[in-house]
Amino acid sequence: MYLWSIETLTLRARLLHCMSESSVDGEAVKHVAELARIELDDEDVAEFAEQFDEILSYFDALDEVPAVDSETELVNVMRPDEVESSLSQVEALANAEETEDGYFKGPTVS
Amino acid sequence: MSTNAFITEETIEPDGDGPLSELTVAVKDNISTAGVTTTCGSAMLEDYVPPYDATVVSKIKAAGGTIVGKTNMDEFGMGGTTETSAFGPTENPAAPGHVPGGSSGGSAAAVAAGEADVAIGSDTGGSVRNPAAFCGVVGIKPTYGLVSRYGLVAYANSLEQIGPLANTVEDAARLLDVISGPDGNDGTTNDGGADSAYAAAADGEIDTLTVGVITDLLEGADDRVVDVFDDRIDALEAAGATIEEVSLDSLEHAVQAYYVIAMSEASSNLARFDGVRYGTSGGSDGNWNESFAAAREAGFGPEVKRRILLGTYALSAGYHDKYYKKAQDARAWVKQDFDEAFESVDVLASPTMPVLPPALGESLSDPLQLYLMDANTVPVNLANLPAISVPAGTADDRPVGLQLIGPKFGEETIIRAASAIER
Numbered sequence: 001m002y003l004w005s006i007e008t009l010t011l012r013a014r015l016l017h018c019m020s021e022s023s024v025d026g027e028a029v030k031h032v033a034e035l036a037r038i039e040l041d042d043e044d045v046a047e048f049a050e051q052f053d054e055i056l057s058y059f060d061a062l063d064e065v066p067a068v069d070s071e072t073e074l075v076n077v078m079r080p081d082e083v084e085s086s087l088s089q090v091e092a093l094a095n096a097e098e099t100e101d102g103y104f105k106g107p108t109v110s
Numbered sequence: 111m112s113t114n115a116f117i118t119e120e121t122i123e124p125d126g127d128g129p130l131s132e133l134t135v136a137v138k139d140n141i142s143t144a145g146v147t148t149t150c151g152s153a154m155l156e157d158y159v160p161p162y163d164a165t166v167v168s169k170i171k172a173a174g175g176t177i178v179g180k181t182n183m184d185e186f187g188m189g190g191t192t193e194t195s196a197f198g199p200t201e202n203p204a205a206p207g208h209v210p211g212g213s214s215g216g217s218a219a220a221v222a223a224g225e226a227d228v229a230i231g232s233d234t235g236g237s238v239r240n241p242a243a244f245c246g247v248v249g250i251k252p253t254y255g256l257v258s259r260y261g262l263v264a265y266a267n268s269l270e271q272i273g274p275l276a277n278t279v280e281d282a283a284r285l286l287d288v289i290s291g292p293d294g295n296d297g298t299t300n301d302g303g304a305d306s307a308y309a310a311a312a313d314g315e316i317d318t319l320t321v322g323v324i325t326d327l328l329e330g331a332d333d334r335v336v337d338v339f340d341d342r343i344d345a346l347e348a349a350g351a352t353i354e355e356v357s358l359d360s361l362e363h364a365v366q367a368y369y370v371i372a373m374s375e376a377s378s379n380l381a382r383f384d385g386v387r388y389g390t391s392g393g394s395d396g397n398w399n400e401s402f403a404a405a406r407e408a409g410f411g412p413e414v415k416r417r418i419l420l421g422t423y424a425l426s427a428g429y430h431d432k433y434y435k436k437a438q439d440a441r442a443w444v445k446q447d448f449d450e451a452f453e454s455v456d457v458l459a460s461p462t463m464p465v466l467p468p469a470l471g472e473s474l475s476d477p478l479q480l481y482l483m484d485a486n487t488v489p490v491n492l493a494n495l496p497a498i499s500v501p502a503g504t505a506d507d508r509p510v511g512l513q514l515i516g517p518k519f520g521e522e523t524i525i526r527a528a529s530a531i532e533r
Binding site: 037 | 158297298366369384385390394396398399400407412416423433439443
């Protein structure tokens with residue numbers, strides 16, 4: 001059912017969780033690609049749909065994880081709100097392909 | 111094929127003297143160097159020149175280190191073989207014809223090939239330890255927050271740490287002494303490494319050391335890897351260490367939790383690459399959504415797209431609780447399991463990688479298979495702990511690494527134990 005191409009890999013046991021609970025089709029891939037602003041051609045969509053189905057099925061095993069009480073050890077890190085030196089406008093714009101009058105130039109916000 | 115360890119070879123002179131004087135240092139290409147191209151192994155940032163140095167780069171220069179170049183890596187750190195780089199794969203100098211591991215494969219290869227004395231990489235789910243193991247060198251993933259990430263191009267902030275690679279445990283520890291310590295520019299740093307003396311801990315003294323072998327991580331591993339690992343553990347016992355077996359139930363879910371969290375954070379972090387402020391522009395004509403989508407289509411490789419899309423999926427309405435929230439539960443469980451284990455042992459041990467280095471081109475076509483290769487390294491990042499990979503020997507002429515995991519801020523303990531294995 002699953003073909004390993006790495007001769008040495010013997011991790012099949014970890015894949016026993018693979019049940020096809022999730023099912024990802026081309027429409028789902030196109031939807032997230034739109035949310036993530038990544039253009040995909042039809043070939044990419046088909047390949048990703050197949051791979052995502054397999055990967056998300058593997059992630060489904062997270063259902064077995066018990067709710068865990070975690071003690072938070074986090075504290076807020078604050079600093080005074082003081083003006084400090086930073087990049088000059090020229091430095092900040094140096095890596096942009098298009099600039100105009102000292103500003104970044106982007107596409108129209110629609 | 112040349113080793114192709116570097117994307118950019120350029121000398122950056124030191125501006126001080128110190129523990130790194132006379133040493134050459136290779137820097138992973140996702141760590142900012144002022145005025146020197148920093149590509150992250152991506153076509154998106156092919157021409158990106160940072161206007162400032164990462165904190166670790168400033169510290170290396172101040173400590174006398176001469177930087178010799180920026181090393182090849184999986185695109186944005188996403189991969190375990192250095193084959194997803196837009197600038198071609200790196201070959202493993204210690205096992206020609208095979209991958210060097212990843213994502214810091216160029217850094218490990220540079221050290222293994224003698225093209226740099228020491229190197230720095232970044233480790234989000236094993237990206238320092240994996241290539242260290244595959245190339246037969248030493249690599250350290252520090253406790254979360256020990257080393258500043260200021261100037262590291264972010265992939266998954268809650269998991270990643272910059273760490274050293276070197277030919278010896280002592281040299282890796284010396285570089286960690288230099289780069290560790292709190293930094294006002296990174297609010298997640300702590301003072302765990304402020305007055306460190308890690309290099310001095312590489313003294314091989316292990317008489318009172320208790321080592322827990324994580325049996326869960328031996329079960330799925332290649333027999334040839336396990337044989338080399340067992341020999342080293344036997345040698346540790348003969349040298350006076352106490353060996354115990356430890357089993358951690360949560361590890362069954364670590365790879366799933368790791369990838370859900372890493373991909374989710376990646377989908378958010380990499381939103382910044384829209385081609386306007388830096389990177390490949392999608393043009394300023396037309397609709398902004400289309401322009402950004404075109405820039406990202408052209409600039410990102412397949413593995414980066416895959417992780418951004420899966421992360422977007424895991425965080426999207428209806429799936430957040432099913433994937434992201436459960437992954438956070440699993441992360442807390444892994445932490446808890448490690449904390450309990452460290453009540454009875456000083457360090458935990460496993461093979462760094464469950465497999466020998468694959469041949470170049472052998473594994474790239476199957477993403478899930480590559481994710482499973484990270485089974486032994488990702489639990490450490492989920493638990494924010496320090497770990498070291500030290501050469502343990504070879505099997506079929508390919509290096510095998512042994513991983514030692516310590517409790518939070520247990521860098522000295524893992525360095526001491528690793529230095530005993532090295533001898």
